[in-house]
């Protein structure tokens with residue numbers, strides 16, 4: 001919050017031109033899985049619009065990416081959880097009859113070749129395979145935590161969703177093995193598991209909380225270590241990069257990584273392209289070359305349709321359609337689409353959501369009390385967040 005006040009998390013803009021869902025979908029498509037459904041629910045309008053505008057496959061070849069809201073085919077309720085979302089769409093799986101289903105979360109920043117995970121799944125003979133990555137033990141309560149079998153580290157011995165009493169790994173006590181929320185399942189086993197789960201009144205109908213533990217109890221769950229994944233064009237530096245941007249601070253950090261001189265996550269790997277919507281906007285333009293009125297940006301990402309007119313930008317991610325006027329200063333910030341920053345205004349260490357108007361001489365991120373009084377959010381690490389559409393009236 002407040003970035004998800006008006007949109008589903010996968011629709012949150014990221015890195016100037018992307019939405020979070022673009023990373024999961026780019027990975028799926030680059031892995032050459034071309035029959036894709038996106039299960040949508042919470043405040044899904046901007047997600048639906050983005051998926052339908054951007055993710056158009058060739059109907060000639062029968063490929064598709066389709067947003068599917070709860071259809072209430074099995075009862076008068078919305079998706080009760082991620083497992084129920086799959087259960088409610090079993091008719092689509094039954095129509096398609098795939099032998100394997102790949103289920104991925106839609107709110108992480110990473111590159112991954114799912115076809116390698118599918119190969120590992122087939123070789124293991126497991127019914128369900130869970131992708132995993134090492135994470136700090138302090139963050140165990142945000143993840144499904146995997147314990148592997150001592151005799152066979154590819155098998156899952158125990159899976160606990162968001163434990164508060166985690167045990168560190170034998171070879172690294174300050175780390176745990178976290179589920180990435182990505183699964184590969186044999187279709188028949190998945191159908192059986194979500195159907196049984198739907199009939200269980202005590203279940204929370206959650207993939208991590210209920211379905212994975214059920215496969216572990218049957219002894220048929222395997223783990224796929226993300227470190228094994230070889231993404232074409234990746235470097236030792238960005239191998240194994242995966243960010244759950246579930247908090248504002250994590251979201252801010254992942255954005256600012258992109259503008260460092262050598263980012264860990266490389267947007268420019270064209271062997272594994274990251275796709276997003278084509279905006280049709282004109283190129284970014286920088287004007288006024290005067291000594292005291294130099295329109296420029298450094299250590300920044302500047303998207304199409306941006307006008308930097310006599311303003312100074314540094315350490316920032318500037319999204320499409322932003323307008324920055326003379327003598328304005330934007331430092332260490334993330335500006336989402338169509339934000340206007342007027343003359344002499346200053347924005348520092350802030351995330352400004354779409355369509356915000358920052359008036360002449362306004363200051364954001366420089367006076368904590370003033371920011372709080374205007375209803376802005378300030379995170380633990382001091383990032384100020386201005387909600388979508390705010391017209392600041394100082």
Ligand SMILES: Nc1ncnc2c1ncn2[C@@H]1O[C@H](COP(=O)(O)OP(=O)(O)O[C@H]2O[C@H](CO)[C@@H](O)[C@H](O)[C@H]2O)[C@@H](O)[C@H]1O
Pocket residue numbers: 009010039040041079080081082085104105106107142143144145161178179180181206207208209244
């Ligand atoms: N009702 C619903 N309808 C449609 N889609 C829904 C949904 N509820 C959730 N989702 C989607 O399912 C994915 C998982 O989200 P959840 O909120 O269920 O789990 P969380 O992210 O907390 O943990 C999960 O992801 C972390 C990794 O981040 C794992 O460690 C953990 O085990 C796993 O449960 C997200 O992409 C979300 O948007």
